[in-house]
Amino acid sequence: MDTLEEKRSSAAKTISFMMALTLVGKVLGLYRDRLLAVHYSTGAAASAFFTASRIPRVFFDAVFASAIAACFIPVYSEFLEKKGKEEANRFAGCFITAIALLTGAFTLLGMAFPQPFVAAFADYADPQTTALAVSLTRVMFPTVLFSGIAFSLVGVLQAQDHFTAPALMSAASNLVIILYFFTLDARLGIFGLAGAYLLGWLLQSLIQLPPLRPLGFCYCPGLELRSEGMKKVFALMGPVMVSTWVLPINQAINARFGSRLYEGAGVAALEYSSNLYLVIAGTFILSVTNVIFPRLSRLTAGGREGEFQTTIRQTLRVTLFFVLPMSAGLMAVARPLISLIYGGGEFDAFAVEITAAGLSWMSLGMVGYAVQNLLSRAYFAKQKGKVPLIAGGVSILVNIVLCRLLADKLEVAGLALSSALSSTVYALFLLLPLQRGRERILDGGALRNLGKMVLAAGGMGACVWAALSGLAPLFPAGKVGELLCLGACGLLGAAVYFLLTLILRVEEAGLCVSVVKQTLKRG
Numbered sequence: 001m002d003t004l005e006e007k008r009s010s011a012a013k014t015i016s017f018m019m020a021l022t023l024v025g026k027v028l029g030l031y032r033d034r035l036l037a038v039h040y041s042t043g044a045a046a047s048a049f050f051t052a053s054r055i056p057r058v059f060f061d062a063v064f065a066s067a068i069a070a071c072f073i074p075v076y077s078e079f080l081e082k083k084g085k086e087e088a089n090r091f092a093g094c095f096i097t098a099i100a101l102l103t104g105a106f107t108l109l110g111m112a113f114p115q116p117f118v119a120a121f122a123d124y125a126d127p128q129t130t131a132l133a134v135s136l137t138r139v140m141f142p143t144v145l146f147s148g149i150a151f152s153l154v155g156v157l158q159a160q161d162h163f164t165a166p167a168l169m170s171a172a173s174n175l176v177i178i179l180y181f182f183t184l185d186a187r188l189g190i191f192g193l194a195g196a197y198l199l200g201w202l203l204q205s206l207i208q209l210p211p212l213r214p215l216g217f218c219y220c221p222g223l224e225l226r227s228e229g230m231k232k233v234f235a236l237m238g239p240v241m242v243s244t245w246v247l248p249i250n251q252a253i254n255a256r257f258g259s260r261l262y263e264g265a266g267v268a269a270l271e272y273s274s275n276l277y278l279v280i281a282g283t284f285i286l287s288v289t290n291v292i293f294p295r296l297s298r299l300t301a302g303g304r305e306g307e308f309q310t311t312i313r314q315t316l317r318v319t320l321f322f323v324l325p326m327s328a329g330l331m332a333v334a335r336p337l338i339s340l341i342y343g344g345g346e347f348d349a350f351a352v353e354i355t356a357a358g359l360s361w362m363s364l365g366m367v368g369y370a371v372q373n374l375l376s377r378a379y380f381a382k383q384k385g386k387v388p389l390i391a392g393g394v395s396i397l398v399n400i401v402l403c404r405l406l407a408d409k410l411e412v413a414g415l416a417l418s419s420a421l422s423s424t425v426y427a428l429f430l431l432l433p434l435q436r437g438r439e440r441i442l443d444g445g446a447l448r449n450l451g452k453m454v455l456a457a458g459g460m461g462a463c464v465w466a467a468l469s470g471l472a473p474l475f476p477a478g479k480v481g482e483l484l485c486l487g488a489c490g491l492l493g494a495a496v497y498f499l500l501t502l503i504l505r506v507e508e509a510g511l512c513v514s515v516v517k518q519t520l521k522r523g
Helices: 004-040 044-082 085-112 114-121 127-140 143-159 164-183 185-206 228-244 246-258 262-301 305-332 334-342 349-381 386-410 412-434 444-474 479-503 507-522
Strands: none
Touching: 004 044, 004 164, 004 185, 004 262, 004 334, 044 085, 044 114, 044 127, 044 143, 044 185, 044 228, 044 246, 044 262, 044 349, 085 114, 085 127, 085 143, 085 228, 114 127, 114 246, 127 185, 143 164, 143 185, 164 185, 246 262, 246 386, 246 412, 262 305, 262 334, 262 349, 262 412, 305 334, 305 349, 305 444, 305 479, 305 507, 334 349, 334 479, 349 386, 349 412, 386 412, 444 479, 444 507, 479 507
């Protein structure tokens, strides 16, 4: 039997590999967004495109992603653990058939009646922008169907600890879109770009197929809605759905308020800043949660409550150790980072300014985003959705109230701050019930450690912000100079944070030193 240290090492290697693959996809996604920014900036075409692409994604995330990520994987893992692969695959076949039929029906509905969807998601003053958004929405609604099939297959793979193909989804899709910009964009324009996005999503489904056969999975069509597995999924879906609505619905709410700012340019500014934020936060956070969630589901199915609690506790503390400096650093370098990634071409100084404001204030919610992603998976793994249901509903309500209060006064910064605060509220509502019992997720020692991390991250952020003005004149003008300056700030920030955490005796910093020493000895 593996020792605890070997298990940790194996999990760390898996997460590191996932992060590397995810990072490739995210970097390609950034380059894709840069090409979009340079070609379309924050103009009417970009705003209409972002609205049209968001509508099917929100529908999928709100209705179907919850069923797949939060309901299918725990039940499928339970069947693998208790009933064997044959029964598990029979249940998976029924589930995939149901998802394909439902997403297909939603796709036809959205393509037939796109106008009310656009009216719900945006409030453009310019009727031509609204009309363009309606046409693009009709083109892009099949994304719902392709997403449903792709993520169902991802669920089968991740439940059996196969993470490579799912991690490559984003890279494959982004390569298609990048290729479009270099070949057909000049001729086909924004409608061709919508078609390229569709092709990318179809490819995401296709690349999941090759690894399924070695795992012994063969799709058998069926629609036994009253089977044991489907009943469990339906029982979980109600409360789970609302809890997984939080991010897509809050983004949609913010985008609607943003459509009233800067003649609609607020939509594009929020989209660019949100995409960059999710690249930086998601590369680490989602890599961790995607690896941990199937393990938590198996521990629950096996009745190993002690291991379950230990896994959550350790993962949360390590995650916070890395996320806090990421949040502080991103707030400090938001403007030069936006200029580096998106600046140039049609993306002028005004676009840089409003997008940077969104990114800076959005980064304040990175800790909440990390905690909510991890703890919601803990609830879902136990097949308990009541707490995430309440937390998700409160978070959405808080975001709406804050957007109404802050949008006119602070514009894009106010919308980004609303998103950050609502994410933090969601995380607190998930955390507090876990702090009541004897097996608290964060005990006194962990809370003291967390306080030290916050101090270290704040000190690091202040150092990086102060260093920016002094370092910038030392590097040449242009993109190379911007990149070198940001790289220097990143290295300075990492060094300052690590030094401060060592001085403050943060346990995770000491653990990092021990890991490095052991690695050097083995080498």
